[in-house]
Amino acid sequence: MRYVIIGNGVAGVTAAFAIRERLDDAAITVISAESDYFFSRTALMYAFMDRLTPRDLEPNERKVYDRQRIERVRGLVTDLDAGAHTLTLESGARIPYDRLLIAAGSRPNRPNWAGMDAVRDGLVNFVTLQDLEQCERLTKRGGRAVVAGGGLIGVELVECLHHHGMDVTFLVRDPWYWPAALGEAEGRMISEHIGRHGVSITHQEAIARVLTDAAGKVTGVVTESGKRLDCDLLGVTVGVHPATEWLSGVRTPPETGRGVVVDRAFRTSLPDVWAAGDCAEIRAEGRAPLVEQIWYSAKRQGEAAAKSMLGDGVAYAPPIFYNSSKFFEIEYTTVGSFRAAGSREFYARVLGKEVSVRIAEADGAVAGFNMLGSRWNHTVFERWIAERRPLAWCMDRLHQAQFDFEFGRQDLTDIRRQFAARRMEAAA
Amino acid sequence: MIRQTARDRIAHDLTHRGVSAWLLAGAITAFYLALYYTEFFTGVAKAVGLDSKWTLYGLLYTLAVVTGGVFMIRRYRHNRYQVVRTSVVMAVQTTLAFSVPQILKMVHQPEYYFSYLWPLKLDYGTPGYLFHLPLGYILYSVVGSLILVPLAAALFGKRWYCSWICGCGGLANTAGEPFRHLSNKSSAAWKFEKFSIHTVLGVCLLLTGLLFATYGAGNRYPMLAKYTYEYQSWYGFIVVAMLSGIVGVGAYPIGGTRVWCRFFCPMAALLGLTQKVGRYRITVKDNMCISCGMCSKYCEMGIDVRSYAQANTSFTRASCVGCGLCAEVCPRGVLRLENVSRPAPQERLVQIAAAGR
Structure with missing residues (x-):
């Protein structure tokens, strides 16, 4: 065979x-x-x-x-x-x-911006080994880059270009970074974090036209608001x-x-x-x-x-969704869903730290976890969702899902205090 | 290729086995040869007011550990494990491995290094040396080597010694940090490691046994004493001078920082065997690995951590010194160093489910 x-x-x-x-x-x-x-x-x-x-x-x-x-x-x-x-x-x-x-x-998706037909060089995606070669060829310290697309690959490409000393502008079409997965407060925390690294991140801004020289090399872009950004490299990371x-x-x-x-x-x-x-x-x-x-x-x-x-009977059903990522230094773990009908959410950010917790509850059971800035064992969250545990039950046991370094366990006191205050508000 | 600045290129060359890396390896080797076999550094020591070249060497070594340690703590300041571990390594080097023996010498006590134990420091398990020490030192050596070392390794893994206390590990994890990724990750290297490190351990145990026999019966069997002392001097030349000094540190820019620890150290071999049956392990989060290979790349012991992580297998490898860098560089937080007395709850569930099948 x-x-x-x-x-x-x-x-x-x-x-x-x-x-x-x-x-x-x-x-x-x-x-x-x-x-x-x-x-x-x-x-x-x-x-x-x-x-x-x-x-x-x-x-x-x-x-x-x-x-x-x-x-x-x-x-x-x-x-x-x-x-x-x-x-x-x-x-x-x-x-x-x-x-x-x-x-x-x-x-990679290829947007139909004006001027795209003329592009022969200077535009990169970040998916294949060939893309990597293109990126490396176009990268130079002090050069300028524009990256369009506010998702996971976009922020990775931004981090790399920034690492090599390029002057990077990150264009995010949405009002905050990655609304498909992050809430407004979470997205803003990530945007601030990226900005603090020296990347110029712009929201609600997208490319309208790509500018090229006579040879078809990208020289810049014009945004929908009419701003012109010169660049040596244009990163396009608008999904696949x-x-x-x-x-x-x-x-x-x-x-x-x-x-x-x-x-x-x-x-x-x-x-x-x-x-x-x-x-x-x-x-x-x-x-x-x-x-x-x-x-x-x-x-x-x-x-x-x-x-x-091989001839086995297979009836594929996706398990409870989970994913992970890292935005510069902020680690991200997500489990479950935030889209269930009638779901309520608890969100808290640890005072003065880039650490946040967002948990969705629907029909009296937790449905989704969005955790930023500390390490978590997603399998514990999966079990809690499968077992239909109530939010308050999970909050009492949140430490069981922690996966931080030894001596570095995130202190949850502030998160729990915020949760208790929230509950008292609801009770009143 | 990326157009880099001259500084980037030199840094890359130095840390990726370029010309400058070979030159540095040569320079370190020359330094050790001069230190061991010439009196050049005796003159230097005297000139700066130190009593011997070994004190000068200790001072330089300590400076390297402290400087590298500051760099290490700055770099990993977000990771408490690294901060605590590096601080301890620096503190041990500056006190037990350097200033304390100097002070002891000044107050006419034996120049004793409390951070070193048999079998790493052969003398401390050798009757001819040991029994000339005051009783307290003898007790410390014997209890340390025979009880403290294996007990702590069973409870916390060999890391308590290899990456928290030991000077060899101390230098590797501080000044050696830029070279850690150069360790060989191939399965062939692993095979060689298992052979070489246990061979050295065997050689070391046999030598220790012979030294005890000589101590007890050397007068009656002069040939035994003669061959044992010859054996000891060869051990000192090959294992201590060549492998732990020249190869151990000289190979940093070429083979990574733990060549001695991984392939030759008899102490590491003994601790590793204890670790295998103890509580220490690296826990792997289920189905979260993206096979990026950062863990393997930055493992100074050349363990292919990724092969375990992508197979969802928590593991204990004899060679793992628990530096914790695999967990640090993992972009998905898959790994955690742990001392576990019993399986985690979710694993118990899996085991029960498997048993029911």
């Missing part, structure tokens, strides 16, 4: 190892246009900051692929013929498969979308929507073809279509898709 996987990101490689663990005799091939070896995309910023080498980003020793007999092919897949069970690469090489997994990941464009040209494209459409067993509309990770859109009756695009979901989906390809 020949298993072929398109994409050597975390979903694809996790699937490859999971298949090998169960099948000793299967041929397993992983194809990538981007890199020879699986690397940690989430760590791209540390390579840019010179804290890691690109080789350090590889989570496995290279000899593991030989030992596990996972064949690596470098090339761009240009055709998929589901009838003939064959892939064709850009080089013309043909790769037959018995079972195929599409784990092609996602691509599932990589499906390449499928429109193949002989037998699988059904696509936002992503490659799959069922809860990661089966596409084509026989013997599965899809998982960032590129997959999971559709199931009675559920909203699901596109998950973070590291953790890709790893999970890769594992589940491998089971499905």
Whole structure:
């Protein structure tokens, strides 16, 4: 049996190892246009900051692929013929498969600002190894950079450019940083933190036009409010979308929507073809279509898709949501949801510190945790949400979820005092 | 490549095995050779009013630890574990490992280093040396080596010694900080480490045994005494002078800061074996690792921490000195150093669930 996987990101490689663990005799091939070896995309910023080498980003020793007999092919897949069970690469090489997994990941969104057509150089995303090379080429101490897009990748790119001594302007379209995940007070705390590092962060401001020289190199931008910002590098980090464009040209494209459409067993509309990770859109009756695009979901989906390809019954359901990040020095842990109907929230910031806690309660049970500036064990929060614990119960036990360094446990007295005061107000 | 300033380039070269790094390694090695085998530094010591080259060396060593420690505390001031640990290392170096022995000497007591114990300091477990000390020192040595060391390692891990007290670790974790990432992370290096460090431990234990035998029966067996003293002098040359001094510190800019501690130190070997059965471990938060590799990169002992973190496995490795830098550099707060007497509640639940299956 020949298993072929398109994409050597975390979903694809996790699937490859999971298949090998169960099948000793299967041929397993992983194809990538981007890199020879699986690397940690989430760590791209540390390579840019010179804290890691690109080789350090590889989570496995290279000899593991030989030992596990996972064949690596470098090339761009240009055709998929589901009838003939064959892939064709850009080089013309043909790769037959018995079972195929599409784990092609996602691509950066490209906004349609005026002047974008003329851009040939100076515009970077921050997703691939090739992006990293572009970023490094354009970075110079004392140079100017504009980064547009107030999400996780944006702030990482800003931190890197700032680290290398660039004069950075961070344009955030929203009234505060990352309203998709942070409340106003939280977003403002992060914005202030970024600003204190010497980054010029501007809210409710977006790019209207990109300026280029005769050679198509970006020289600056004009914002929607008419302000002109000169720059040597323009970072565009306005989200990603599932990589499906390449499928429109193949002989037998699988059904696509936002992503490659799959069922809860990661089966596409084509026989013997599965899809998982960032590129997959999971559709199931009675559920909203699901596109998950973070590291953790890709790893999970890769594992589940491998089971499905091996013939196990799989009915994927995402667990309670969690994610983590770091904004310059402020660590962030989030678990659960803040969107439940009728939910109330408790928010408190530790007096004089960049530490805050936000907890949502719906129907008498905690639903979401947003924790900034200290370390928490997300699995404890997951359990509390699953066990439907009331907010006050959790507040009494909040220390059980702490995961700070030894001697460095965050003092929760102030948070608890604020919670008690809030409750008394409600009681009165 | 990023267009860097000259200062950035030199700093990078020095900390990434560039030409300047090799020059520095050569300079440190030359320093040690001159210190051990010439009287050059005796002259320098006398010129600055010190009694011997070893006092001068102690002073320089202490200065390096204090200067590096200040740098370390500034850099990690947000991390209490690093601040406390580094402060203790600096305090121990300036007192027990430097000024206290000097003071003892002045008041005509033995020049005794309370921060060193057998088997790191072979003399302190050697009858010929030990039994000439006043009783209090003998008791301290014996109780320290045989009870305090293993007991504390079982309770807190070997870190209580290797990264809180020991001078070798003290220098590594202060002045050596810019070189910590150079340790070899390959599985081949791990294999070599297990072989080499236990070999040195075996050699050291055998030597100690022979020294006791010689002390007891050396008069009756002159050949035993002859070979034992020859063995001891080879041990002093190869293990103490070459491996702990020249290779240990000279290799900083090339192999990282803990070459001696990781591959050769008999004390670390003994503490590591105790640590394996003790309470200390690095706890890994479930499914939170992003495989970035910062933990492995900045592990001075060359432990591939990431391989455990991405597999959601809490672990205890014999070589881990508990410096805590893996937990510090982890951008997702996945790791925590802990002394656990029993599994955390959530782990117990998992175990119960697994048992029920």
